[in-house]
Amino acid sequence: MTHIYNFSAGPAVLPHAVLAQAAAEMLDWQGSGMSVMEMSHRGPEFIAIYQQAVADLRELLTVPDNYRILFMQGGGLAENAIVPMNLLGRAAGPATIDFVHTGSWSGKSVREAARYATVNVAASAEQSGFAGVPPQQSWRLTPGAAYLHVCTNETIDGVEFDFVPTIQGDTPLVADMSSHILSRVIDVSKYGVIFGGAQKNIGPAGLTVVIVRDDLLGHALPICPSAFDWKIVADNDSMYNTPPTYAIYIAGLVFAHLKKLGGVAAIEALNIEKARLLYAALDADDFYVNRVVPANRSRMNVPFFLRDEARNTEFLAGATARGLLQLKGHKSVGGMRASIYNAMPIEGVQALVDYLNDFAGRSHR
Ligand SMILES: *Cc1c(COP(=O)(O)O)cnc(C)c1O
Numbered sequence: 571m572t573h574i575y576n577f578s579a580g581p582a583v584l585p586h587a588v589l590a591q592a593a594a595e596m597l598d599w600q601g602s603g604m605s606v607m608e609m610s611h612r613g614p615e616f617i618a619i620y621q622q623a624v625a626d627l628r629e630l631l632t633v634p635d636n637y638r639i640l641f642m643q644g645g646g647l648a649e650n651a652i653v654p655m656n657l658l659g660r661a662a663g664p665a666t667i668d669f670v671h672t673g674s675w676s677g678k679s680v681r682e683a684a685r686y687a688t689v690n691v692a693a694s695a696e697q698s699g700f701a702g703v704p705p706q707q708s709w710r711l712t713p714g715a716a717y718l719h720v721c722t723n724e725t726i727d728g729v730e731f732d733f734v735p736t737i738q739g740d741t742p743l744v745a746d747m748s749s750h751i752l753s754r755v756i757d758v759s760k761y762g763v764i765f766g767g768a769q770k771n772i773g774p775a776g777l778t779v780v781i782v783r784d785d786l787l788g789h790a791l792p793i794c795p796s797a798f799d800w801k802i803v804a805d806n807d808s809m810y811n812t813p814p815t816y817a818i819y820i821a822g823l824v825f826a827h828l829k830k831l832g833g834v835a836a837i838e839a840l841n842i843e844k845a846r847l848l849y850a851a852l853d854a855d856d857f858y859v860n861r862v863v864p865a866n867r868s869r870m871n872v873p874f875f876l877r878d879e880a881r882n883t884e885f886l887a888g889a890t891a892r893g894l895l896q897l898k899g900h901k902s903v904g905g906m907r908a909s910i911y912n913a914m915p916i917e918g919v920q921a922l923v924d925y926l927n928d929f930a931g932r933s934h935r
Pocket residue numbers: 580644645646647648675721723724725746747748749767770
């Protein structure tokens with residue numbers, strides 16, 4: 571069989587070693603006689619799995635002691651409502667939430683938050699067709715805003731922040747990092763809240779990771795469901811309701827795998843090299859097009875178009891024949907998209923680059 575490389579945007583490729591270990595442990599986890607799926611979330615076996623996963627994630631991202639790591643459900647889209655429901659209680663009166671609109675996902679965040687408060691789009695890249703992050707000097711921030719929300723990697727548009735926004739006063743910075751968490755070194759202390767669905771760069775769908783600063787707990791609106799109140803979740807070690815146990819187990823295996831590879835700095839260096847290879851092939855001549863400004867080109871999600879879009883079907887069929895799967899672009903933008911998350915080996919990127927060159931009729935260099 572041809573070697574398969576899976577470029578799905580999510581749910582997405584997982585490290586082969588992790589899937590192999592999960593398969594080996596499927597029926598009997600470490601001599602317990604049980605599959606992880608069959609364990610009580612309150613039993614000693616699963617508690618050990620959970621504690622190791624939290625400790626490894628804390629180590630990988632150097633999460634400071636005054637931050638809590640929560641394992642929730644509902645995905646990135648649910649957090650778009652859970653965030654305002656948890657933070658708006660800090661405001662004395664009517665609150666405004668600031669947003670930077672850099673693509674599809676931040677756009678959805680704006681529309682959801684508008685159900686709970688006044689929203690201010692402090693800057694938008696819509697005019698440019700989401701070709702980059704508007705420079706912070708151009709943002710019109712609200713003094714005393716309840717929080718500032720950014721999506722630091724726009725999965726559909728392929729736009730990634732190349733700076734950490736500076737905030738005013740005690741306005742917390744909230745970041746949706748669903749599609750690039752653990753792909754690069756970050757300074758958690760610059761953020762009030764970081765969240766991400768697991769199915770892009772961490773593990774299976776069903777788990778949402780939330781990292782929240784202590785002082786932002788305990789301000790939920792009365793309408794906030796208890797299972798989504800960060801303070802209740804934190805006070806119960808993410809076990810107020812039954813957590814997605816199997817997804818947490820797989821995420822834990824991914825964290826351990828990343829540590830073995832040398833941690834986030836090591837995987838970041840690889841990600842830089844993978845992205846460099848792929849964008850260089852797209853830029854080699856005008857056969858392919860990527861419209862994002864170089865400084866904001868995502869290292870994880872690489873959307874591109876054929877100059878001659880009449881050949882899209884032929885391109886995708888040829889890719890599939892070579893084992894290069896799920897390259898079709900998101901339906902809202904069309905074209906192609908290659909997601910090259912942590913678990914995509916550089917050999918997969920090289921195989922895609924070879925195909926891009928062959929399809930464009932370029933001689934091999
Ligand atoms: C995928 C994604 C989401 C939505 O995640 P769900 O798990 O489907 O709710 C939100 N934000 C970003 C940046 C994403 O990539």
